[in-house]
Structure formats: structure tokens, C-alpha cells
Amino acid sequence: MNGKIVIIDSDRRSVKLMRNILSDRYEIISSASFGEGYLMISSDLPDIIIIDPQFPKSDGISFIKSVREWSDCPIIAVSENGTEHAAVSAINAGADDYIRKPFFQNELSARIEACMRRFSALEAARGVSKAAYYVSGGLRLDFNNYAVTVDEKPVHLTKNEFKILSLLCRHSGKVLTYDFIIKSVWGPRNADSTGILRVNVTNLRKKIEKDPLHPEYIFTENGIGYKIAQNEISRQQLSAKPHRRLTYNN
């Protein structure tokens, strides 16, 4: 599996077709409604969002905008509306591409893959780890299997606890602000609702820290956010991707 895609489209044939094209390489989750789709995006955190903004009938443009307020996830608009205005609106709202129906199947695939490549490059530049495991001291987290062990002993985490911990682990060594964590884990949400994050971190610490009062893994940066120690296995795997553009030295 190359990743997870959320498809939001009220045309069932469209969805079925896209499923056929993509399901061998991607996990597909679909919805016919904006409301449900929105919930899927915030709970499942897909790698790509495909949406038919149904311009101008329904307000898909503001949907795209509102996702963009809290997520950088690539959005591809796929619509029967071939007008220039529809495409421009979607792209300006934050969509990464606008594809007209009926589309060529291989072209859809190619555009999705291109999107994924670009986003991976962006995340890599941001220091997001692509390693399969996080290891630090006695703590080990398996990103793919949702498994966490402390000193070889398996630890059960709830969904949100795992989301928080794996987020910290993907960005290991960096301080993540409360706001960033909240938006990443809960999606759109009142940013000042830090209480729920605090409770989750307390519960997490109870499960993985020997002495929650003197944390060994999850550190608090007062007034800013949380961080976790650098992944011990990511250093070797720091891949040297070629530089994107030549730059002047002046």
C-alpha cells in the first residue's frame, strides 16, 4: 500500500471507477457527502484527498479552504465542470490539481503519484521521518502496525494516544506546538482546547514513562509544546535527496 486516499464525490460511478483504478495501490475511503467526508479527513488523516467540488451547485470551494486551514494534505479536485472559473477557484482555494471528468485513468494515477512525490519531498524537507520504526532508549514504536513497546513489553495505546505519540516520533527531536499537535490529531478544532491534549499526554506518560513526574521520553517545553528525543535509527537512514534547484551564492 502506497497510502490512504479519501474520496468525496456524490457520483457513485465516479467513486467506483476511482476505486478500481487505485485500490491496488492505495487504501480507499469514500463518502458521498461533504460532512461525512470532512469527518473522515480529520479522523483518518489520509495522504491525499480527492474531491468533486460540484461547482457551482454546492460549496466545495469553501470545503477546500476550510481543510486548508488546518491541513497541508494534498487535495485533488475532480469534477465534471470544465469551466475555467471552476478550475481557477479550486486551485486558488488550495487544491493541488484540477482534473476534468471524464478523465484518463492512467493520467489520474500519474497526477496522484506526482502529488504524493511532491508532498513526500516537502515532508522530508521539513524533517518528517519516513522510517518504519521509532526507537529511543527502551521505547519502540512501529508506525505501520500501531504497536508500541517499552523495554520489550507491549503497551496498549488508544487511537488518539497513538496519534500523538507517532506524531511526536515522526518529528522526533523537534518541539511541536500544542496548536500543531491538536490540529494534526483532531483536525479542525478550537485551538485553545489544550485541556484534551494535556489529559492525553498524562495518560500516555502513565503508560510509557517509569516516573511521569520526571519524563524520560515526552518532554514539555513550557509555553510552547511537547517533544520527544531524536529517533535513534533515523540518523543512519538520513537519505541524501538531490537538491531541487540550483541556487546562487551571493
Added chain:
Amino acid sequence: MNGKIVIIDSDRRSVKLMRNILSDRYEIISSASFGEGYLMISSDLPDIIIIDPQFPKSDGISFIKSVREWSDCPIIAVSENGTEHAAVSAINAGADDYIRKPFFQNELSARIEACMRRFSALEAARGVSKAAYYVSGGLRLDFNNYAVTVDEKPVHLTKNEFKILSLLCRHSGKVLTYDFIIKSVWGPRNADSTGILRVNVTNLRKKIEKDPLHPEYIFTENGIGYKIAQNEISRQQLSAKPHRRLTYNN
């Protein structure tokens, strides 16, 4: 000017049209041949490359691949060839977008701008992950991680202390007035409230200076403000010069 665009297209009317659409916001350099275009790309280092890979005699796909070997500059293919194969080939070769002729003018603009936005984000992420440190003597400050070390030992700073120190480090070597620092850290505020700044600097010095009476890092310029020594990480060290290939043979 928003940037520089190299257009490689043998169709003069196309080039003229694109010039008309884009020249108010971008510097346009164009060529009708691959060879010349290639030289332009390597010498002018544009922000975006627009290319019609559908040259009658030459292979535009290998051109794109060849540019991709050493540059990540966004490439937009614009071609009269509407086939799926043409689009898929271009995108898989490394093009960021494939636009069919005849195109909508505003859509072309929007797609170019979207490309620029994405690429800026990528470069910003790369820049941040490189030029993220201030170093002077034993003092080291990591702008992104709110982390400060003195002689390798981590030092804990409060949010405001870090704000002040990083402000000084960002403007290293220059004297920052009390007024400027206060406004930067606390926002609009009674300008004569320098007391709070003095307290913060005292606390900062306690944490990072060996002998606060004879500061090694944070210097007072009487009657003006504070300053910190110039960052020892020079700009040349930050951006390594990638190799450049100047010939294109096909």
C-alpha cells in the same frame, strides 16, 4: 516581479500569448529550441520552466528527464497533444503539471501560481532546516527547536527569554534598541517599560554567561540597547553549491 519563467516552445503564437498573460508578474525568457532552452535553464536559473514537449523532431520527455537529473525547478508541460500518453509521460518524467492547448488564460496563471506556492513552501522548509542555528563561542541556538546549549550543555530558557535571545541572534552583530526588542517580544506596549526587559536580560545572562558581570555573549550598548556577537555560521556554509551540467545532448 514574482519570479522568472523560461518558456521553451516552438510555436511563436503560444509564446506570445503566454508572454501577454504572464509578463506583468514574471520575467519571461523564451526559446524555440531545446538546446538553447537548456542553456537558459542552467544559466538563468528560472523559478518555473514551461515547455511544450511536443516538438516535431525532438523528444521533450527526455528533455524533462534530463533537467530533472540536476534540478528540481518546477516544470509545466503545455502541449497541443491531448492524448493520455503524452500527459502521463510528461508527468512521470518529472513535470509538475500538464496543460492542454488551447488553455484558459486564468487557469494557466492559477496553475503556475500554485506551482510557485508549493515550491516556495519546499524551499522554505529546506532553508529552515539548514540555516537554523546561531553559533558564537560556546553558545548555540536552534531557532526551530527552541533549544539553546552552552558548551554542549542544554540550557533551559523561558518563552520570553528565548524570544529575546533569538531576536538578538537573528540580528547578530547589530545593536537592537530597547524599544525594538520590547515591541518585538511583547508587541505594542508602553515603550518606557524597560524594566521588564532588564529583568529578562539579567535572567538570561545568569543562564548563559559564565560571569554575568563581564558578559561574553550579550553586550550592553549604553543608552541604546543590546547586541550579540556575529553568527559564526557564515552564509557560504549554509548553501552548498550543487554541480551544474551545461550541455544537453540527445
Added chain:
DNA sequence: GCTTTTCTTGACAGTTTCTTAACATTGTAA
């Protein structure tokens, strides 16, 4: 349906950080 787990909220306490004010010290100009 029921039971169990997880999520969310609000209250509260302990801790850290911020801010103020008083006082000490240093620098500067007459």
C-alpha cells in the same frame, strides 16, 4: 440489547513564568 472502552469536559492543585517595584550598581557629564 448490554458491557466495556475511549473520549471529552471541567475543576483543581502544583508549578512555572511573568511582571512589578524597590533597591543596588555602574556609567557619564558637569
Added chain:
DNA sequence: TTACAATGTTAAGAAACTGTCAAGAAAAGC
């Protein structure tokens, strides 16, 4: 040297932040 302004230091209360608990709501599992 003296007087005065500017800067440094300290301490204490205020404010903000963080960690914890418990209870009800919601969701998941059976």
C-alpha cells in the same frame, strides 16, 4: 568628586500554564 541617569539585581505577588483526577458522554465491542 558629585549628581544624575541608565542599567543590573532581587524578591514577591500575580498570572498563566501544566498535570491530574473524576464523572458523564460517546463510541466500540459483544
